[in-house]
Amino acid sequence: MPLKKSKNIVFVHGWASGPYVWLHQAGFFSNKCSVHTPRLELDTDNIKDFIIKNNLDDVCLVGWSLGGMISLKVASELKGRVKELVLIGTNARFVQSDDFEFGVSRAIVQKIHKRMQKDFEGTLEWFYKFCFSLNEHSRNEFSHIMKLVGDFIEPFEKEALLKGLEFLMDFDVRYTLDKISVPTLLIHGGEDRVCPPEATKFLASRIKNVKVEIFPKAGHAPFLTEPDKVNKLIEDFIT
Numbered sequence: 001m002p003l004k005k006s007k008n009i010v011f012v013h014g015w016a017s018g019p020y021v022w023l024h025q026a027g028f029f030s031n032k033c034s035v036h037t038p039r040l041e042l043d044t045d046n047i048k049d050f051i052i053k054n055n056l057d058d059v060c061l062v063g064w065s066l067g068g069m070i071s072l073k074v075a076s077e078l079k080g081r082v083k084e085l086v087l088i089g090t091n092a093r094f095v096q097s098d099d100f101e102f103g104v105s106r107a108i109v110q111k112i113h114k115r116m117q118k119d120f121e122g123t124l125e126w127f128y129k130f131c132f133s134l135n136e137h138s139r140n141e142f143s144h145i146m147k148l149v150g151d152f153i154e155p156f157e158k159e160a161l162l163k164g165l166e167f168l169m170d171f172d173v174r175y176t177l178d179k180i181s182v183p184t185l186l187i188h189g190g191e192d193r194v195c196p197p198e199a200t201k202f203l204a205s206r207i208k209n210v211k212v213e214i215f216p217k218a219g220h221a222p223f224l225t226e227p228d229k230v231n232k233l234i235e236d237f238i239t
Contacts, residue, residue, distance in 0.1 A: 001239055002032065003029075003033045003238065003239055005032075005033060006033075006034070006057075006058060007032075007034065007058055007060065007238065008033065008034045008036060008056045008057070008059045008060070009025075009029055009033060009034070009035050009059075009062060009234075009238075010036045010038065010047070010050070010051065010059055010062065011036065011062045011064075011067075012038070012040055012047055012061065012062065012063040012064070012067030012070055012071050013039075013040055013064060013067050014040075014063075014064045014066045014067045014068075014089075015065065015066045015161070015165070015168065016124060016128075016156065016161055016164070017064075018039060019038070019039055021064070021221075021223075021224065022037050022223075024227035024230075024231065025062070025223060025227070025230075025231060025234070028231040028235075029231070029234075029235075032235070034056075036054075036056070040066070040067055042164055042167050043163075045074075047070055047074050048073075048074045048077060051074070051078060051081055051082075052081075056081060057081055058083055059078075059081050059082045059083060059084075060082075060083060060084040060085070060086065060234075060238045061074060061075055061082055061084070061085050061086070062086040062088070062234065063085075063086070063087055064088045064089055064090070064221070065088070065089050065090060065194065065195060065220065066094070066164070066168060066171075067090075068087040068088060068089065068090025068091075069090060069091065069094070069171060069173050071085060071087065071090075072087070072090070072092070072176045072177070073173050075176070075180055075182060076176035076179040076180060079179075079181070079182075082182055083183075083238075084182055084183050084185070084237065084238050085182055085183070085185070086184075086185045086187065086234055086237065087184065087185070087186050087203065088187045088188070088221075088222065088223055088230070089187075089188060089189060089192055089194065089220045089221065090186070090188075090195065090200075090203070091103055091195045091196075091199035091202075091203075092172070092173050092174045092199070092203060092206070093173070093174060094109075094168045094169070094195070095168065095169050095170070097172075100172075100174070102196055102198045102199045102201075102202050103195075103196070103199070104196075106169060109165060109169055110169075112127070112165065113162060113166070116161065116162060116165070117162070120161075124156070124161075128146070129146075130194065130220075131193075131194055131219055131220040131221050132145075132219040132221065132225065133191035133192070133193070133217060133218055133219035134191065135191060135217040135218075136218065136219055136225050139225075145224055174206075177203070177206035177207055178206065180207050180208070181208055181209065182209065183209050183210075183211070183237070184207050184209060184210045184211070185211050185213065185234070185237045186200045186203055186204060186210060186212045186213065187215070187222060187223075187230060188200040188212070188214055188215070189214075189215050189217075189218030189219045189220060189221075189222050190214050190215060190216040190217060190218065191216075191218060191219055192218070192219050192220045193219060194219075194220040195220060197214065200212060200214070211237070215229070
């Protein structure tokens with residue numbers, strides 16, 4: 001059964017990226033349904049506001065990393081509009097705490113924050129490479145993927161990204177999980193070094209109606225390195 005033209009897919013990007021990261025998905029779905037790639041702004045509820053302002057119904061929210069965390073929050077607040085949820089490389093809390101072990105240590109995030117203040121561009125370049133697994137680095141097409149991403153990267157404001165890191169240190173959406181009742185697809189790289197694969201196990205144990213797809217050799221961005229498989233998974237899930 002083909003997708004309905006009235007279906008709305010809203011793609012939400014992560015930290016230190018923008019709508020451009022969804023180029024493979026936007027191209028795949030644009031002739032099948034309505035595709036939206038709003039820019040994430042941390043100091044507002046802009047994704048929620050975007051859906052309401054544009055009166056979007058029958059929405060599938062697809063969020064990557066921080067965008068997935070935001071999508072969880074939005075889905076818990078717009079139950080009548082959001083019908084499906086797809087979370088890629090997503091955690092319920094990015095940083096470890098006394099009662100949550102499946103995140104990155106606060107010390108590492110603070111180190112990145114400090115490093116960005118001294119070497120902004122170098123730290124960003126390191127982070128982008130860190131998003132991919134060692135297996136992906138060894139593939140012939142990896143240089144093409146990095147060039148593709150680089151071609152679409154827009155100039156970032158240092159202060160905005162530093163503020164984003166500070167936001168991530170304490171952002172916690174665990175409270176939303178028992179409010180999520182829509183079908184949810186979790187996609188995660190088995191070699192994700194940014195968001196541990198254990199994070200998906202935690203989400204799967206807390207969300208009622210959930211399906212999990214692990215890409216064993218992928219890192220933090222399987223939608224970039226294995227777009228055809230990810231696109232087909234999403235299409236089958238919402239059809």
